[in-house]
Amino acid sequence: MAKRKIGVWLIGAWGGVATTVVVGLCALRKGISDTTGLVSALPPFASLDLAQWDELVIGGHEIRETTYSAEAQVLLEQSKVFNPQMLSSIGSQLAKFDKNVRPGTLVNVGAKIDSLAGPAAAKTRKETAAQAVARLAKDISEFKTREKLERVIVVNVSSTEPPPPDEVRSWKWSDVQKSLSAKAPSLLPASTIYAIAAMQSGCPFVNFTPSIGSDLPGLDEYARQQNVVHVGRDGKTGETLMKAVLAPMFAARNLKVMSWVGHNIFGNLDGKVLDDPVNKANKVKSKDHLLTEILGYKPQTLVSIEYIESLGDWKTAWDHIHYQGFLGTPMVLQFIWQGCDSLLAAPLVIDLIRLTEREARRGTSGLMPHLASFFKSPMGNDEPAFAYQFQQLMQWVEQVSHE
Numbered sequence: 001m002a003k004r005k006i007g008v009w010l011i012g013a014w015g016g017v018a019t020t021v022v023v024g025l026c027a028l029r030k031g032i033s034d035t036t037g038l039v040s041a042l043p044p045f046a047s048l049d050l051a052q053w054d055e056l057v058i059g060g061h062e063i064r065e066t067t068y069s070a071e072a073q074v075l076l077e078q079s080k081v082f083n084p085q086m087l088s089s090i091g092s093q094l095a096k097f098d099k100n101v102r103p104g105t106l107v108n109v110g111a112k113i114d115s116l117a118g119p120a121a122a123k124t125r126k127e128t129a130a131q132a133v134a135r136l137a138k139d140i141s142e143f144k145t146r147e148k149l150e151r152v153i154v155v156n157v158s159s160t161e162p163p164p165p166d167e168v169r170s171w172k173w174s175d176v177q178k179s180l181s182a183k184a185p186s187l188l189p190a191s192t193i194y195a196i197a198a199m200q201s202g203c204p205f206v207n208f209t210p211s212i213g214s215d216l217p218g219l220d221e222y223a224r225q226q227n228v229v230h231v232g233r234d235g236k237t238g239e240t241l242m243k244a245v246l247a248p249m250f251a252a253r254n255l256k257v258m259s260w261v262g263h264n265i266f267g268n269l270d271g272k273v274l275d276d277p278v279n280k281a282n283k284v285k286s287k288d289h290l291l292t293e294i295l296g297y298k299p300q301t302l303v304s305i306e307y308i309e310s311l312g313d314w315k316t317a318w319d320h321i322h323y324q325g326f327l328g329t330p331m332v333l334q335f336i337w338q339g340c341d342s343l344l345a346a347p348l349v350i351d352l353i354r355l356t357e358r359e360a361r362r363g364t365s366g367l368m369p370h371l372a373s374f375f376k377s378p379m380g381n382d383e384p385a386f387a388y389q390f391q392q393l394m395q396w397v398e399q400v401s402h403e
Helices: 016-030 043-048 068-079 084-098 129-146 166-170 173-181 190-200 217-226 239-252 269-274 277-288 290-295 341-361 369-374 386-401
Strands: 006-011 056-062 101-103 151-156 205-207 229-232 256-266 300-307 314-324 330-340
Touching: 006 016, 006 129, 006 190, 016 056, 016 068, 016 084, 016 269, 016 341, 043 386, 056 084, 056 129, 068 084, 129 151, 129 173, 129 190, 151 190, 151 341, 173 190, 173 217, 190 205, 190 217, 205 341, 217 229, 229 341, 239 256, 239 290, 239 314, 239 330, 239 386, 256 290, 314 341, 330 341, 341 369, 369 386
Parallel strands: 006 056, 006 151, 056 101, 151 205, 205 229, 256 300
Antiparallel strands: 256 314, 314 330
Protein backbone atom coordinates (compact mmCIF):
# COMPACT_ATOMS: atom_id res chain seq x y z
CA MET A 1 0.00 0.00 0.00
CA ALA A 2 1.35 3.41 -1.00
CA LYS A 3 2.29 5.64 1.90
CA ARG A 4 0.09 8.68 2.44
CA LYS A 5 1.32 12.04 3.67
CA ILE A 6 -1.09 13.74 6.04
CA GLY A 7 -0.64 17.13 7.72
CA VAL A 8 -1.57 17.86 11.32
CA TRP A 9 -1.88 21.59 12.07
CA LEU A 10 -2.02 22.27 15.82
CA ILE A 11 -3.44 25.52 17.24
CA GLY A 12 -1.44 26.12 20.40
CA ALA A 13 1.39 24.20 18.75
CA TRP A 14 3.96 24.46 21.57
CA GLY A 15 1.53 24.02 24.46
CA GLY A 16 1.61 21.06 26.82
CA VAL A 17 -1.02 18.99 25.01
CA ALA A 18 0.39 19.70 21.56
CA THR A 19 3.95 18.97 22.70
CA THR A 20 2.84 15.66 24.20
CA VAL A 21 0.99 14.79 20.98
CA VAL A 22 4.13 15.46 18.94
CA VAL A 23 6.46 13.64 21.36
CA GLY A 24 4.02 10.72 21.35
CA LEU A 25 3.83 10.56 17.57
CA CYS A 26 7.62 10.69 17.26
CA ALA A 27 8.01 7.94 19.87
CA LEU A 28 5.39 5.79 18.13
CA ARG A 29 7.12 6.38 14.80
CA LYS A 30 10.44 5.15 16.22
CA GLY A 31 8.79 2.17 17.94
CA ILE A 32 9.90 3.27 21.42
CA SER A 33 6.38 3.53 22.81
CA ASP A 34 3.36 1.25 22.73
CA THR A 35 -0.22 2.31 21.96
CA THR A 36 -1.63 2.29 25.51
CA GLY A 37 -4.30 5.01 25.83
CA LEU A 38 -5.13 5.14 22.12
CA VAL A 39 -8.74 4.20 21.38
CA SER A 40 -7.93 3.94 17.67
CA ALA A 41 -5.41 1.18 18.46
CA LEU A 42 -8.14 -1.15 19.78
CA PRO A 43 -8.73 -4.28 17.62
CA PRO A 44 -12.05 -3.15 16.03
CA PHE A 45 -10.28 -0.18 14.42
CA ALA A 46 -7.65 -2.31 12.67
CA SER A 47 -9.76 -2.71 9.52
CA LEU A 48 -10.22 1.04 8.97
CA ASP A 49 -6.88 1.75 7.27
CA LEU A 50 -6.18 4.66 9.59
CA ALA A 51 -3.23 7.00 9.06
CA GLN A 52 0.03 5.55 10.36
CA TRP A 53 2.54 7.35 12.57
CA ASP A 54 5.12 7.90 9.83
CA GLU A 55 2.48 9.40 7.52
CA LEU A 56 1.83 12.41 9.77
CA VAL A 57 3.64 15.74 9.38
CA ILE A 58 3.28 18.40 12.09
CA GLY A 59 2.86 22.16 11.83
CA GLY A 60 0.81 24.75 13.65
CA HIS A 61 0.08 28.19 15.03
CA GLU A 62 1.43 29.44 18.36
CA ILE A 63 1.54 32.84 20.07
CA ARG A 64 4.49 32.03 22.35
CA GLU A 65 8.10 31.50 21.18
CA THR A 66 9.77 28.29 22.27
CA THR A 67 10.46 24.82 20.80
CA TYR A 68 9.10 21.30 21.18
CA SER A 69 12.31 20.15 22.86
CA ALA A 70 12.21 23.04 25.34
CA GLU A 71 8.56 22.43 26.24
CA ALA A 72 9.13 18.68 26.54
CA GLN A 73 12.04 19.42 28.90
CA VAL A 74 9.71 21.56 31.04
CA LEU A 75 7.25 18.66 31.29
CA LEU A 76 10.12 16.33 32.16
CA GLU A 77 11.55 18.57 34.89
CA GLN A 78 8.33 19.87 36.42
CA SER A 79 5.99 16.91 36.03
CA LYS A 80 8.36 13.93 35.68
CA VAL A 81 6.85 12.67 32.43
CA PHE A 82 8.80 11.35 29.42
CA ASN A 83 12.44 10.36 29.96
CA PRO A 84 15.71 11.94 28.80
CA GLN A 85 16.70 9.02 26.57
CA MET A 86 13.44 9.12 24.64
CA LEU A 87 13.60 12.89 24.17
CA SER A 88 17.20 12.67 23.02
CA SER A 89 16.35 10.04 20.42
CA ILE A 90 13.58 12.12 18.83
CA GLY A 91 15.22 15.55 19.13
CA SER A 92 16.05 15.92 15.44
CA GLN A 93 12.46 15.14 14.42
CA LEU A 94 11.09 17.63 16.93
CA ALA A 95 13.38 20.29 15.47
CA LYS A 96 12.06 19.58 11.96
CA PHE A 97 8.49 20.08 13.13
CA ASP A 98 9.47 23.34 14.90
CA LYS A 99 10.20 24.83 11.48
CA ASN A 100 6.53 24.45 10.52
CA VAL A 101 5.15 26.59 13.39
CA ARG A 102 3.84 30.06 12.55
CA PRO A 103 2.60 32.99 14.73
CA GLY A 104 -1.03 32.65 15.81
CA THR A 105 -3.60 35.41 16.17
CA LEU A 106 -4.34 37.62 19.17
CA VAL A 107 -7.74 38.80 17.93
CA ASN A 108 -10.22 38.48 20.82
CA VAL A 109 -8.10 36.01 22.80
CA GLY A 110 -8.61 37.95 26.03
CA ALA A 111 -6.07 39.74 28.21
CA LYS A 112 -4.72 36.63 29.93
CA ILE A 113 -3.76 34.82 26.72
CA ASP A 114 -2.60 38.02 25.06
CA SER A 115 -0.09 38.50 27.89
CA LEU A 116 1.66 35.27 26.84
CA ALA A 117 2.44 36.49 23.31
CA GLY A 118 6.00 36.50 22.04
CA PRO A 119 7.48 39.14 19.70
CA ALA A 120 6.33 37.52 16.44
CA ALA A 121 2.69 37.19 17.51
CA ALA A 122 2.77 40.65 19.11
CA LYS A 123 3.50 42.17 15.68
CA THR A 124 0.04 41.00 14.54
CA ARG A 125 -1.90 42.80 17.30
CA LYS A 126 -3.32 45.44 14.95
CA GLU A 127 -4.68 42.98 12.38
CA THR A 128 -8.43 42.70 11.89
CA ALA A 129 -10.33 39.42 12.12
CA ALA A 130 -10.54 39.26 8.32
CA GLN A 131 -6.79 39.85 7.99
CA ALA A 132 -6.15 37.16 10.58
CA VAL A 133 -8.29 34.64 8.67
CA ALA A 134 -6.40 35.39 5.45
CA ARG A 135 -2.98 35.11 7.09
CA LEU A 136 -3.78 31.92 9.01
CA ALA A 137 -5.36 30.26 5.97
CA LYS A 138 -2.31 31.15 3.89
CA ASP A 139 -0.02 29.52 6.49
CA ILE A 140 -2.05 26.29 6.35
CA SER A 141 -2.20 26.25 2.54
CA GLU A 142 1.54 26.89 2.23
CA PHE A 143 2.21 24.05 4.69
CA LYS A 144 0.10 21.69 2.57
CA THR A 145 1.89 22.70 -0.62
CA ARG A 146 5.41 22.77 0.83
CA GLU A 147 5.12 19.32 2.39
CA LYS A 148 3.14 17.83 -0.54
CA LEU A 149 0.30 16.72 1.73
CA GLU A 150 -2.90 14.95 0.69
CA ARG A 151 -4.88 16.81 3.36
CA VAL A 152 -4.37 18.70 6.59
CA ILE A 153 -6.29 18.15 9.84
CA VAL A 154 -6.47 21.32 11.96
CA VAL A 155 -6.78 20.71 15.71
CA ASN A 156 -7.33 23.40 18.34
CA VAL A 157 -5.48 22.48 21.55
CA SER A 158 -4.84 26.05 22.71
CA SER A 159 -5.74 27.59 26.07
CA THR A 160 -9.38 28.34 26.86
CA GLU A 161 -10.43 31.80 25.68
CA PRO A 162 -13.13 34.01 27.27
CA PRO A 163 -16.69 33.25 26.07
CA PRO A 164 -17.94 35.44 23.22
CA PRO A 165 -21.07 37.62 23.46
CA ASP A 166 -24.22 35.46 23.49
CA GLU A 167 -25.39 36.84 20.15
CA VAL A 168 -22.42 35.26 18.36
CA ARG A 169 -23.54 31.74 19.29
CA SER A 170 -26.59 31.96 17.00
CA TRP A 171 -24.86 33.57 14.00
CA LYS A 172 -25.46 32.17 10.56
CA TRP A 173 -22.74 32.24 7.93
CA SER A 174 -24.10 35.52 6.54
CA ASP A 175 -23.72 37.05 10.01
CA VAL A 176 -20.14 35.80 10.24
CA GLN A 177 -19.36 37.32 6.84
CA LYS A 178 -20.86 40.65 7.88
CA SER A 179 -18.73 40.66 11.02
CA LEU A 180 -15.58 39.97 9.02
CA SER A 181 -16.31 42.70 6.48
CA ALA A 182 -17.53 45.38 8.90
CA LYS A 183 -15.34 48.36 9.75
CA ALA A 184 -16.02 47.90 13.46
CA PRO A 185 -13.93 45.31 15.35
CA SER A 186 -15.32 41.80 14.93
CA LEU A 187 -16.89 39.93 17.85
CA LEU A 188 -15.61 36.60 16.53
CA PRO A 189 -13.31 34.87 19.03
CA ALA A 190 -9.89 33.59 18.01
CA SER A 191 -11.00 29.94 18.06
CA THR A 192 -13.68 30.70 15.45
CA ILE A 193 -11.19 32.66 13.36
CA TYR A 194 -8.94 29.58 13.32
CA ALA A 195 -11.91 27.41 12.35
CA ILE A 196 -12.80 29.71 9.45
CA ALA A 197 -9.18 29.73 8.27
CA ALA A 198 -9.09 25.92 8.38
CA MET A 199 -12.31 25.55 6.41
CA GLN A 200 -11.26 28.25 3.92
CA SER A 201 -8.18 26.11 3.29
CA GLY A 202 -10.37 23.05 2.72
CA CYS A 203 -9.28 21.41 5.96
CA PRO A 204 -11.24 19.49 8.63
CA PHE A 205 -11.37 21.23 12.02
CA VAL A 206 -11.27 19.60 15.46
CA ASN A 207 -11.88 21.74 18.56
CA PHE A 208 -10.45 19.99 21.63
CA THR A 209 -10.98 23.09 23.81
CA PRO A 210 -14.01 24.60 25.62
CA SER A 211 -13.69 27.67 23.35
CA ILE A 212 -16.55 28.08 20.87
CA GLY A 213 -14.54 27.26 17.73
CA SER A 214 -16.91 26.00 15.03
CA ASP A 215 -19.84 25.56 17.43
CA LEU A 216 -22.21 28.03 15.82
CA PRO A 217 -24.71 27.52 12.96
CA GLY A 218 -22.75 29.62 10.49
CA LEU A 219 -19.61 27.53 10.77
CA ASP A 220 -21.48 24.27 10.19
CA GLU A 221 -23.06 25.95 7.16
CA TYR A 222 -19.61 27.01 5.92
CA ALA A 223 -18.15 23.54 6.54
CA ARG A 224 -20.79 22.03 4.29
CA GLN A 225 -20.13 24.66 1.63
CA GLN A 226 -16.43 23.82 1.79
CA ASN A 227 -17.11 20.06 1.91
CA VAL A 228 -15.13 19.56 5.12
CA VAL A 229 -15.91 17.83 8.40
CA HIS A 230 -15.63 19.37 11.87
CA VAL A 231 -16.14 18.26 15.47
CA GLY A 232 -15.80 19.44 19.09
CA ARG A 233 -15.79 20.55 21.80
CA ASP A 234 -13.73 20.24 25.01
CA GLY A 235 -11.88 16.94 25.30
CA LYS A 236 -13.33 14.57 27.89
CA THR A 237 -10.27 13.26 29.71
CA GLY A 238 -10.77 13.04 33.49
CA GLU A 239 -13.40 14.12 35.99
CA THR A 240 -16.13 14.70 33.38
CA LEU A 241 -15.40 11.28 31.88
CA MET A 242 -16.11 9.81 35.31
CA LYS A 243 -19.36 11.80 35.53
CA ALA A 244 -20.44 10.47 32.12
CA VAL A 245 -19.86 6.92 33.39
CA LEU A 246 -21.19 7.19 36.96
CA ALA A 247 -24.25 9.44 36.49
CA PRO A 248 -26.04 6.88 34.25
CA MET A 249 -25.57 4.32 37.05
CA PHE A 250 -27.44 6.54 39.52
CA ALA A 251 -30.18 7.14 36.95
CA ALA A 252 -30.51 3.44 36.09
CA ARG A 253 -30.74 2.41 39.77
CA ASN A 254 -33.22 5.23 40.55
CA LEU A 255 -30.91 6.71 43.17
CA LYS A 256 -31.50 10.43 43.61
CA VAL A 257 -28.39 12.57 43.40
CA MET A 258 -28.91 15.47 45.78
CA SER A 259 -25.57 17.20 45.26
CA TRP A 260 -22.37 16.64 43.29
CA VAL A 261 -19.28 18.67 44.15
CA GLY A 262 -16.16 18.51 41.99
CA HIS A 263 -12.91 20.20 42.99
CA ASN A 264 -10.06 20.33 40.44
CA ILE A 265 -6.48 21.47 41.04
CA PHE A 266 -3.54 21.59 38.61
CA GLY A 267 -0.58 23.80 37.79
CA ASN A 268 0.17 23.82 34.07
CA LEU A 269 -0.16 26.72 31.61
CA ASP A 270 -3.81 25.92 30.96
CA GLY A 271 -4.42 26.08 34.70
CA LYS A 272 -2.68 29.46 34.82
CA VAL A 273 -4.96 30.77 32.06
CA LEU A 274 -8.03 29.33 33.78
CA ASP A 275 -7.01 31.16 36.96
CA ASP A 276 -8.55 34.18 35.26
CA PRO A 277 -12.30 34.17 36.10
CA VAL A 278 -13.23 35.28 32.57
CA ASN A 279 -11.48 32.30 30.97
CA LYS A 280 -12.62 29.93 33.72
CA ALA A 281 -16.30 30.62 32.98
CA ASN A 282 -16.08 28.74 29.65
CA LYS A 283 -14.51 25.67 31.27
CA VAL A 284 -16.85 25.45 34.26
CA LYS A 285 -19.91 25.67 32.02
CA SER A 286 -18.58 22.85 29.86
CA LYS A 287 -17.96 20.62 32.89
CA ASP A 288 -21.24 21.35 34.70
CA HIS A 289 -24.05 20.75 32.18
CA LEU A 290 -23.63 16.97 31.91
CA LEU A 291 -25.38 15.86 35.11
CA THR A 292 -28.70 17.53 34.33
CA GLU A 293 -28.73 15.99 30.86
CA ILE A 294 -28.11 12.47 32.19
CA LEU A 295 -30.20 12.52 35.36
CA GLY A 296 -33.17 14.43 33.94
CA TYR A 297 -33.12 16.88 36.84
CA LYS A 298 -30.58 19.30 38.28
CA PRO A 299 -28.99 18.41 41.61
CA GLN A 300 -27.08 21.03 43.52
CA THR A 301 -23.67 21.22 41.88
CA LEU A 302 -20.39 22.98 42.43
CA VAL A 303 -17.43 22.82 40.05
CA SER A 304 -14.21 24.50 41.10
CA ILE A 305 -10.96 24.77 39.16
CA GLU A 306 -7.92 26.11 40.98
CA TYR A 307 -4.38 26.81 39.82
CA ILE A 308 -1.78 25.27 42.12
CA GLU A 309 1.59 25.96 40.52
CA SER A 310 3.58 23.27 42.33
CA LEU A 311 1.47 20.49 40.77
CA GLY A 312 2.72 21.20 37.26
CA ASP A 313 0.87 19.07 34.70
CA TRP A 314 -0.55 16.74 37.34
CA LYS A 315 -4.28 17.21 37.90
CA THR A 316 -6.27 16.01 40.91
CA ALA A 317 -10.06 15.93 40.87
CA TRP A 318 -11.93 15.14 44.08
CA ASP A 319 -15.68 14.51 43.78
CA HIS A 320 -18.24 14.20 46.57
CA ILE A 321 -21.60 12.73 45.52
CA HIS A 322 -24.42 12.94 48.07
CA TYR A 323 -27.32 10.75 47.01
CA GLN A 324 -30.56 9.39 48.44
CA GLY A 325 -31.21 5.67 48.62
CA PHE A 326 -34.11 3.45 49.66
CA LEU A 327 -36.37 4.78 52.46
CA GLY A 328 -34.83 8.22 52.04
CA THR A 329 -31.45 7.18 53.41
CA PRO A 330 -28.66 9.63 52.46
CA MET A 331 -25.45 8.00 51.19
CA VAL A 332 -22.12 9.19 49.81
CA LEU A 333 -19.78 8.20 47.00
CA GLN A 334 -16.38 9.89 46.73
CA PHE A 335 -13.64 9.42 44.21
CA ILE A 336 -10.24 10.93 43.48
CA TRP A 337 -8.91 11.11 39.93
CA GLN A 338 -5.22 11.86 39.55
CA GLY A 339 -3.53 12.03 36.20
CA CYS A 340 -1.09 13.97 34.07
CA ASP A 341 -3.27 16.40 32.14
CA SER A 342 -1.34 16.37 28.86
CA LEU A 343 -0.84 12.60 28.96
CA LEU A 344 -4.59 12.09 29.35
CA ALA A 345 -5.41 14.45 26.49
CA ALA A 346 -2.70 13.65 23.92
CA PRO A 347 -3.79 10.11 22.94
CA LEU A 348 -7.36 11.34 22.42
CA VAL A 349 -6.07 14.10 20.15
CA ILE A 350 -4.14 11.50 18.15
CA ASP A 351 -7.30 9.36 17.95
CA LEU A 352 -9.29 12.35 16.69
CA ILE A 353 -6.66 13.14 14.07
CA ARG A 354 -6.80 9.59 12.71
CA LEU A 355 -10.59 9.24 12.87
CA THR A 356 -11.22 12.68 11.38
CA GLU A 357 -8.80 11.98 8.54
CA ARG A 358 -10.60 8.69 7.87
CA GLU A 359 -14.00 10.40 7.72
CA ALA A 360 -12.59 13.14 5.48
CA ARG A 361 -11.32 10.43 3.16
CA ARG A 362 -14.92 9.22 2.80
CA GLY A 363 -15.84 12.59 1.33
CA THR A 364 -18.43 13.57 3.93
CA SER A 365 -18.99 17.09 5.27
CA GLY A 366 -20.41 18.80 8.35
CA LEU A 367 -20.49 17.48 11.91
CA MET A 368 -19.21 14.09 13.07
CA PRO A 369 -21.62 13.10 15.90
CA HIS A 370 -20.10 9.60 16.14
CA LEU A 371 -17.06 11.15 17.87
CA ALA A 372 -19.12 12.41 20.84
CA SER A 373 -17.40 10.09 23.33
CA PHE A 374 -14.25 12.23 23.07
CA PHE A 375 -15.93 15.49 24.19
CA LYS A 376 -17.60 17.10 27.20
CA SER A 377 -19.90 19.21 25.02
CA PRO A 378 -20.18 17.18 21.80
CA MET A 379 -21.57 19.05 18.82
CA GLY A 380 -24.43 17.43 16.92
CA ASN A 381 -25.04 14.73 19.53
CA ASP A 382 -27.58 14.90 22.38
CA GLU A 383 -26.54 11.60 24.02
CA PRO A 384 -24.58 12.50 27.19
CA ALA A 385 -23.81 9.02 28.59
CA PHE A 386 -20.34 7.73 27.71
CA ALA A 387 -21.35 4.10 27.15
CA TYR A 388 -23.96 5.03 24.55
CA GLN A 389 -21.60 7.49 22.89
CA PHE A 390 -19.01 4.74 22.58
CA GLN A 391 -21.63 2.45 21.04
CA GLN A 392 -22.24 5.12 18.39
CA LEU A 393 -18.52 5.16 17.62
CA MET A 394 -18.51 1.38 17.27
CA GLN A 395 -21.49 1.55 14.92
CA TRP A 396 -19.52 3.97 12.74
CA VAL A 397 -16.53 1.61 12.80
CA GLU A 398 -18.76 -1.25 11.68
CA GLN A 399 -20.25 0.83 8.88
CA VAL A 400 -16.90 2.08 7.54
CA SER A 401 -15.34 -1.38 7.83
CA HIS A 402 -17.88 -2.75 5.38
CA GLU A 403 -17.65 0.00 2.77
